[in-house]
Amino acid sequence: MFSGDQIASLLSEVGVTHVITVPDSTIGRWEPAIERTGRIRLVRVCREGEAWQVAAGLYLGGATPLVMIQCTGLFESGDAIRNALHDWKVPVFSIVGYRSYLDQAKLPGDTCLVFTEPILDAWKIDYRLITSPSELHVIRDHLLSCRNAGKAGAALIAE
Amino acid sequence: MATASRIPLVSALETLWRIRRDDEVVITTMGSAREWMTLGEPHALDLILVPSAMGHGTSIGLGLALAQPGKRVIVCSGDGSLLMNLGSLASIVAANVPNLVVIVFDNGVYEVTGQQPTASADFCGVARACGFESVHAFSDATSWADGARSALDAKGPTFVCLNVEPVIGGTAPHSPGPTAARAKRFIEALRR
Numbered sequence: 001m002f003s004g005d006q007i008a009s010l011l012s013e014v015g016v017t018h019v020i021t022v023p024d025s026t027i028g029r030w031e032p033a034i035e036r037t038g039r040i041r042l043v044r045v046c047r048e049g050e051a052w053q054v055a056a057g058l059y060l061g062g063a064t065p066l067v068m069i070q071c072t073g074l075f076e077s078g079d080a081i082r083n084a085l086h087d088w089k090v091p092v093f094s095i096v097g098y099r100s101y102l103d104q105a106k107l108p109g110d111t112c113l114v115f116t117e118p119i120l121d122a123w124k125i126d127y128r129l130i131t132s133p134s135e136l137h138v139i140r141d142h143l144l145s146c147r148n149a150g151k152a153g154a155a156l157i158a159e
Numbered sequence: 160m161a162t163a164s165r166i167p168l169v170s171a172l173e174t175l176w177r178i179r180r181d182d183e184v185v186i187t188t189m190g191s192a193r194e195w196m197t198l199g200e201p202h203a204l205d206l207i208l209v210p211s212a213m214g215h216g217t218s219i220g221l222g223l224a225l226a227q228p229g230k231r232v233i234v235c236s237g238d239g240s241l242l243m244n245l246g247s248l249a250s251i252v253a254a255n256v257p258n259l260v261v262i263v264f265d266n267g268v269y270e271v272t273g274q275q276p277t278a279s280a281d282f283c284g285v286a287r288a289c290g291f292e293s294v295h296a297f298s299d300a301t302s303w304a305d306g307a308r309s310a311l312d313a314k315g316p317t318f319v320c321l322n323v324e325p326v327i328g329g330t331a332p333h334s335p336g337p338t339a340a341r342a343k344r345f346i347e348a349l350r351r
Binding site: 046056057062080 | 206210211212213215218219220221222223224225226227244246247249250253254338339342345346349350
């Protein structure tokens with residue numbers, strides 16, 4: 001959908017300082033471009049729940065973090081999201097890869113398609129579903145809108 | 160792991176309270192947060208992680224250490240909490256944060272739910288296996304009091320395991336106030 005350079009350029013433009021991530025086959029390929037910016041630090045975590053809390057710590061410390069994970073990691077993250085976004089009200093923005101949205105041949109009946117959007121709704125994360133390469137600006141606009149509103153948000157990237 | 164010698168939890172925290180420098184961040188969770196709040200007036204750089212996502216003190220600490228490389232960040236975690244997020248130790252080493260200290264207060268139980276035993280682990284061994292080079296263990300109050308400052312001052316990331324006594328009847332900590340206000344004050348204190 002997007003090249004690493006496109007995502008890196010976008011994140012750089014909006015002032016992201018740290019990307020906390022566990023890679024998937026789509027978002028993982030963006031990492032070299034993000035690192036090449038020289039301005040964004042990639043922070044690798046072992047499990048996606050860590051990412052939200054690392055982001056919370058970064059935010060409290062004055063940085064501008066972004067969480068970048070696959071939807072399966074979103075599911076895993078549960079309590080970490082609840083605490084960071086709703087107990088401590090840290091306005092973390094995330095890019096979430098939406099597995100199987102574009103190709104259901106590899107994993108027929110992938111339940112990611114059943115649960116991803118309802119779980120974003122359940123966690124009250126304001127998201128935009130991105131299904132076209134022409135929608136890069138939607139990510140930027142939504143990120144900046146959430147930032148201005150001081151709330152968490154997500155760009156759900158069809159994979 | 161059972162040991163003959165254990166440090167009373169409050170005594171262990173009192174040592175940290177006493178030696179802690181004014182520009183150091185101290186993050187407390189669960190039992191450590193409960194007792195830390197009894198020791199005196201809160202410090203501007205205390206982050207009482209109540210409410211918490213259990214196990215994530217190390218992760219918040221990692222984020223703070225990355226954002227504030229000029230400040231030492233000290234995380235106080237219980238063993239039950241740390242077991243929930245052992246991978247965070249590998250994440251910490253991968254991030255290369257020399258200013259981060261993780262202290263596990265290992266009492267061998269889930270204290271606030273009725274002292275059920277934890278699955279336990281050789282935490283120092285796990286830390287070393289994850290790549291921590293600065294690893295310290297203390298089982299008595301005197302050794303901890305004598306060695307605490309130099310352990311904190313070691314080039315990190317640093318891992319400290321304190322064998323502590325469970326607090327019989329110990330309960331979950333009360334929140335010291337609305338989180339949004341506390342977060343705002345903490346952010347402002349870091350900016351000074």
